[in-house]
Amino acid sequence: MSTQYPEYIDLQPAARAQGTVRLPGSKSISNRILLLAALAQGTTEVIDLLASDDTHVMLNALRSLGIAWDEKQDGSHTVHTVQGGAGSFPNRTADLFMGNAGTAIRPLTAALAVIGGEYTVHGVPRMHERPIGDLVDALNDVGAKIDYTGNKGYPPLHIHAGQFTQSRLSVRGDVSSQFLTALLMVAPLMARTHDITIAVVGELISKPYIEITLNLMRRFGVQVEQDGWQAFTIRAGQQYQSPGVIHVEGDASSASYFLAAGAISGGPVRVEGVGSQSIQGDVRFAEALQQMGAKITMGDNWIEASADAPLKAVDMDFNHIPDAAMTIAVAALFADGTTTLRNIASWRVKETDRIAAMATELRKVGAIIEEGPDYLKVTPPAQIGTAAIDTYDDHRMAMCFSLASLNGKLRNGNTMRINDPKCVAKTFPEYFAAFAAIAK
Ligand SMILES: O=C(O)C1=C[C@@H](OP(=O)(O)O)[C@@H](O)[C@H](O)C1
Numbered sequence: 001m002s003t004q005y006p007e008y009i010d011l012q013p014a015a016r017a018q019g020t021v022r023l024p025g026s027k028s029i030s031n032r033i034l035l036l037a038a039l040a041q042g043t044t045e046v047i048d049l050l051a052s053d054d055t056h057v058m059l060n061a062l063r064s065l066g067i068a069w070d071e072k073q074d075g076s077h078t079v080h081t082v083q084g085g086a087g088s089f090p091n092r093t094a095d096l097f098m099g100n101a102g103t104a105i106r107p108l109t110a111a112l113a114v115i116g117g118e119y120t121v122h123g124v125p126r127m128h129e130r131p132i133g134d135l136v137d138a139l140n141d142v143g144a145k146i147d148y149t150g151n152k153g154y155p156p157l158h159i160h161a162g163q164f165t166q167s168r169l170s171v172r173g174d175v176s177s178q179f180l181t182a183l184l185m186v187a188p189l190m191a192r193t194h195d196i197t198i199a200v201v202g203e204l205i206s207k208p209y210i211e212i213t214l215n216l217m218r219r220f221g222v223q224v225e226q227d228g229w230q231a232f233t234i235r236a237g238q239q240y241q242s243p244g245v246i247h248v249e250g251d252a253s254s255a256s257y258f259l260a261a262g263a264i265s266g267g268p269v270r271v272e273g274v275g276s277q278s279i280q281g282d283v284r285f286a287e288a289l290q291q292m293g294a295k296i297t298m299g300d301n302w303i304e305a306s307a308d309a310p311l312k313a314v315d316m317d318f319n320h321i322p323d324a325a326m327t328i329a330v331a332a333l334f335a336d337g338t339t340t341l342r343n344i345a346s347w348r349v350k351e352t353d354r355i356a357a358m359a360t361e362l363r364k365v366g367a368i369i370e371e372g373p374d375y376l377k378v379t380p381p382a383q384i385g386t387a388a389i390d391t392y393d394d395h396r397m398a399m400c401f402s403l404a405s406l407n408g409k410l411r412n413g414n415t416m417r418i419n420d421p422k423c424v425a426k427t428f429p430e431y432f433a434a435f436a437a438i439a440k
């Protein structure tokens with residue numbers, strides 16, 4: 001991305017956070033819309049697509065596959081015009097670099113396997129440590145031909161043309177919900193002559209992301225029949241149709257940092273772009289802040305956080321909001337006791353092992369941490385010790401730890417150093433400018 005960052009950023013201690021932030025577009029919605037628009041019949045105008053590493057890898061991949069798109073500016077809005085391929089990709093061979101974007105590589109792998117061709121997909125080294133085996137198994141079981149060219153169960157992948165005749169698929173749901181999302185998104189391409197049912201094996205995690213998938217599929221004209229979280233049926237003969245124009249909401253996970261800033265330091269901080277009408281599960285981060293004692297107000301398209309007392313520690317299950325939950329782990333530095341984050345095992349297979357990374361960096365600033373396979377307990381220090389925070393090429397580590405500079409809790413008024421801040425480019429290239437605008 002274009003923003004230039006130095007090797008590290010030293011954040012000045014800020015007593016207060018106040019102001020209004022216009023959020024960048026949702027990563028989860030942007031990458032889903034791009035793929036759906038590419039698979040649809042007709043031309044789609046996408047307003048306010050997120051501009052970041054994760055969407056750029058998707059846009060570049062679609063172009064390599066022969067899907068035409070262009071970008072223009074309309075006042076303060078961007079407009080991407082995508083020419084749909086009506087269920088097919090013009091180019092049947094391609095080598096695709098997917099960076100570290102789970103929302104790009106997983107659904108696209110499924111689409112390539114079903115459409116057929118000779119494709120390789122790969123990413124940054126960490127992407128080659130992030131599991132994809134459950135998705136590959138689900139697809140290969142019903143006639144796909146996907147090979148591992150590195151380690152079994154992980155990208156890089158080589159995808160050949162397969163043959164799909166079966167009507168029942170099953171996929172594990174307990175490592176990443178993105179595998180089910182991927183299968184749901186390509187199911188209409190398999191359901192040309194017969195219905196397709198996708199059964200979920202094991203407890204499905206991160207359920208609200210499946211709601212985003214189903215919502216956007218509906219916007220593109222495909223209905224899914226749902227039997228709880230156990231089975232999903234796509235009736236034969238449905239095709240994606242462009243909705244014409246579609247707008248991308250602001251990113252609710254990105255909102256979490258600013259809302260937490262308002263809650264930690266009094267606020268008020270308002271985010272614009274998500275609100276009570278949002279289709280993203282991460283808006284429920286606001287409920288977690290409320291439980292910590294913050295005051296939350298909300299309109300259709302905005303949320304505001306403030307607080308008139310120190311935050312209260314909480315003990316909560318965060319399986320439904322795994323990304324925004326990281327923000328709670330750092331907000332816990334400002335709470336009145338031990339905060340426990342439960343049911344977050346998926347953190348271990350994301351941009352880094354996020355449970356280990358959080359534990360290490362929170363200890364650096366003086367917190368007492370207990371770490372388990374799927375939980376984290378954070379007991380705050382009286383004052384936050386200054387440290388150079390390592391970010392593990394994880395945008396959320398960098399964004400979360402900016403919050404440690406707030407509320408005058410930094411020992412001796414020192415600065416908070418964030419190493420390798422450019423990692424925010426994955427979802428929010430302008431993050432540190434937005435943060436500086438509210439941290440006073
Ligand atoms: O489908 C999506 O857009 C996402 C699903 C979640 O992943 P898991 O299902 O792997 O938890 C989330 O962490 C990720 O950032 C985005």
Ligand SMILES: C=C(OP(=O)(O)O)C(=O)O
Binds near residue numbers: 104
């Ligand atoms: C887990 C994340 O990303 P991905 O879409 O690559 O899974 C994230 O953004 O926190």
